[in-house]
Each structure stands twice: as C-alpha cells, then as structure tokens.
Amino acid sequence: MNSNIMLTFNKQTFITLLFLLFSTSLFAETYYVNSKKGNDKNNGTSKKTAWKTLWKVNQQEFKPGDQILFASGTSYxxxxxxxxxxxxxxxxKIDRYGKxxxxxxxxxxxxxxxxxxYNVExxxxxNLKVTNKGGEAKAKRRGVVVRAEDFGDCHHIVLEGLEIFDVNGVLEKKKGGGSAILWQNKGKVKKTRFINxxxxxxxxxxxxxxxxxxKGNIQRTNWHPSLGVVIRGNLIENIPGDGIVPIGCDGAxxxxxxxRKGIDSxxxxxxxxxxxxxxxxxxLVQFNSVSDHRAKWDGQGYDSDFNCFNTTFQYNLSFDNWGGxxxxxxxxxxxxxxxxxxxxxxxVKYNLSINDGIRPYKAHNKRFFAPTFHITGPVNNTSIHHNIVIIPDKExxxxxxxxxxxxDWGKRFPTKTIFENNLVRNQSEAKILEKGAKGFVNQNNDIQKEFxxxxxxxxxxxxxxxxxxxxxxxKEFMKLxxxxxxxx
Known part of the structure; x- marks a missing residue:
C-alpha cells in the first residue's frame, strides 16, 4: 500500500475513534433532582430547573455519560x-450535589x-441514604438490589458511599431473610453474570x-461465574445475620x-x-475485621463454605465472635x-484471633459449642498455618x-488437613479433637499457657x-x- 494512502487511512481512523470517544460526552446530560425546590414539569438539566420526584427520574431512559444528581439534604x-x-x-452516575x-x-x-x-450496566x-422499613417485617426485603436476568455479561456496577439502614426483612433464613444489599444474576435463556x-x-x-x-449460578455443570467482584472498605454494624457472602464468583x-456490634436476635x-x-x-479474603458475631449457630468471623475451591483467608482480625x-x-x-x-x-494463614468462641449458652446441638477452628464434612486439602490465637478463660x-x-457432615469427615506453625496461647487447657479426621497433620505449633x-x-x-x-x-507477619x- 502506498505510504501516503496508509497515512491518510491512519488519520481517518484516528479521527473516527476520537469522534466516537467524545460524541457520547457531547450528548450526555446532567439531571438535577430536588424534592424541596424542583418541579417534574421542568427539564431537569439545571439546578434551577430540577425535577422533584423519583417518579420523574424513573420515566427517563438515560444515555451513556449522563449524571443524575440529588440535592443534599433532601428526601424522597x-x-x-x-x-x-x-x-x-x-x-x-448517580450522586449528590450541594452541601x-x-x-x-x-x-x-x-x-x-x-x-x-435491573438489566442495566x-x-x-x-452518596445516598437508603432505607426500606415497612410496618412489619417482610421476607426478602432489601435496601439495594442489583439484578441481571438473561442479560449476558453485565459490566461495571459500582455502589459506593451509601448508607443503608432500617431494612426490616425477616430473621429466618429459610423464610427468605432480607439484607442491605443483594446482587443476583440469573436467567434460563442467556447465561448471565457480573463483570467488575x-x-x-x-x-x-x-x-x-x-x-x-x-444469588448466582452455583451449578458446576453450567458454570458461568461472575468475575472481578470487589467488596472493599464497608462498615457493617448491628446486623445479626451474614455479613458478606459472594456466590457464584471466580476471583472475588x-x-x-x-x-462489628452483632445482635443476638x-x-x-x-x-x-x-x-x-x-x-x-x-x-481472597484479606485485611478484614470481624467481631461480636452472635448467631445462634455457626457465628464465626469467617467461613470457607461448600462448593468452593482455592479460598484464601490472610491478614484478617477476628475477636469476640461467639461461634469461633x-x-x-x-x-x-x-x-x-x-x-x-x-x-x-x-x-488460612497469618490471621489474628482473640477471645473467639464465647457463646454463653448451649447451641441447638445441646453443647456450648464454639471451637476456634471448626472443620466439618468432606473438606479436602486444608492448610492452616502461622495464625495467632489467644484464648482467655471462658466466662x-x-x-x-x-x-x-x-x-462429620453427612457421615463424611475432613481429609488432608495440615495444622502447623500456629501460635496458640490458651489460659486453660484447649483441646484439639481430631476424631474422624483423615490425614490430619499437627506439627510445629507453639501452644502455651504463659501469656x-x-x-x-x-x-x-x-x-x-x-x-x-x-x-x-x-514479611507476611508484618503485613498483618x-x-x-x-x-x-
């Protein structure tokens, strides 16, 4: 190809790409919403012509690059x-404006x-406050729901800086529970998952x-996990049930x-x-702190649950959790x-556990059941090393x-568990109960009472x-x- 023709082609391609890149921003709008001063008859495109209600926002189909800004200090x-x-x-983007x-x-x-x-990406x-409290508790009530259904890959959903409170779902898991945030991918026609x-x-x-x-895809025969899921920097208080539970993910x-501040309810x-x-x-679960969990059963700070491969817990803090x-x-x-x-x-490595396993009453198995490490059922190839466990006398x-x-769970016991190079300080005798475990290696641990x-x-x-x-x-200890x- 002639060099002059190639140069012209490259310039045209570059100009086309620039046009595509900037055209969306040229046509994007910023919409303002103000429940105190707005009016739904306005066009919403300036602070002086703001919309008033959520109804008006929900009528609009937004375009790439649009922003919807709610006035600070307003309610809807x-x-x-x-x-x-x-x-x-x-x-x-949805955000706020003003002080x-x-x-x-x-x-x-x-x-x-x-x-x-729903089905957006x-x-x-x-920066919103979100509440959803009804006259009485109701199953499956949430603050925020992100749902993709028969959508394909749903990209880049970010929830940041929200305060979510007073959401009265039900306490029973089997009845549907409830939560501050639920994200769900599902569908029977088109494989669907979240990306980023x-x-x-x-x-x-x-x-x-x-x-x-x-809630996501859990079937290994039709495996299509969400990718790039990040849950970071959240503060969770006064919530009695599960804290953070990713389902159907790879590399979360x-x-x-x-x-913290769990509730025994x-x-x-x-x-x-x-x-x-x-x-x-x-x-990968790292650099988290979980304390005061008070569930009637389980109630641990952390859990590697079933149908999971290659889960790592490192550099986490755990204390005063009733279940361990x-x-x-x-x-x-x-x-x-x-x-x-x-x-x-x-x-499980380089974590610090202090005063975990302090449930003050018998669980439904009729025991004061709260081991620091509870390993049950046919889990395989578990490595627990370089953790620090402090066990003061019980109440x-x-x-x-x-x-x-x-x-055992389902009459099957754990296999190939290595418990090594851990430091345990137990004020009274603390037992290791290995009944039924197959291939349990217990070595090089520093277990003492003096502390x-x-x-x-x-x-x-x-x-x-x-x-x-x-x-x-x-160096890993220093990270913790x-x-x-x-x-x-």
Missing part, C-alpha cells in the same frame, strides 16, 4: 429504578428494594437479616471491611457468619451433585474450650509476639501487623 419516598445503560467510556446530609430515599417497605438496578451509584461489580465504602446498619449477600476480592439453630464465599473459586474464628465445611449429603463438587484447597466453666474440632491475657489490644499483642521464632523477620496498627 418510593423506589428508584433508573433505565438505560452506559458504556465503558461513558458510565452513568449537607446525603439525600435520603425511603422505600417505606412497599417494594422489594428501595434502589433497584455501566452504572455508578454514590464493586461494593465500596458503604455503611450498613440495623438491617435484617444480612448485610451483603448474593474481599478486603478492608469491618463487621436470630432463632435457635439459624446459622450465619461474618464473611464467607459459597460456590466460588479463588476467593473460622468454619471450614462441606455438606456430605450433597457432595458430588452439580451444586456441590467439594470444598478444597482452603488456606463460664462449662463453656467448651477447643482450638480445633473435626466433625498476659488481660491484654486485648491487637497491636500490643502482636508486638509481644513479633520476636517469636515463628514470626521473626517474617501493619494492618492491625493502621486499624487501631
């Missing part, structure tokens, strides 16, 4: 269900959720039953979240835990079915004191132990220490 009732999708180059409190949307318990993103929703879903820096409190939970990252036998993947692979530090489990009754191909290759003499307890159990500050505890031979000049130091 009903459901926000925006339409239209952005693009990778021009996402659609004052975040704008609040109250769903009043009338619909499943107050904010509903490339959306970012920030981000839940960042939100504050969730006083919601029933859960904080962040999900869960980090720098805080779960669920019915006997109803299980929940702090952070746990289900039917997910290659999940961590559960690693698999259901032997369903092992081998499409929804349960196993729980394998779980890694009541009859409360059990078990560092590790193996059990200052009155010290509960995690940073000071780590400072006392940093010269222990297990951690001396250990720096996290704890910054946390407090």
């Amino acid at each position: 009732t009903g459901q926000l269900m925006p339409k239209g999708s952005g693009t990778e180059e021009a996402v659609i 004052g409190e975040k704008p609040q949307i109250d769903g009043q318990g009338l619909k499943e959720s107050t904010v509903y993103l 490339y959306w970012e929703v920030r 879903l981000q839940i960042l820096n939100n504050y969730m409190h006083h919601c029933e039953r859960n904080a962040i939970n999900s 990252l869960i980090e720098y979240n805080i779960i 669920m019915p006997m036998g109803d299980a929940a835990a702090g952070i746990w993947p289900w039917s997910s692979d290659n999940t 530090f961590i559960l690693i489990c698999n259901n032997g009754f369903t092992l081998g079915e499409p929804m349960n191909k196993g729980t394998e290759n779980s890694i 009541k003499a009859e409360m059990e004191n078990h560092v590790v307890e193996f059990q 200052d159990y009155s010290e509960r500050n995690p940073q000071k505890i780590l400072e006392q132990l940093q010269n222990n031979p297990l951690f001396e000049n250990d 220490y720096e996290f704890v130091k910054g946390f407090f």
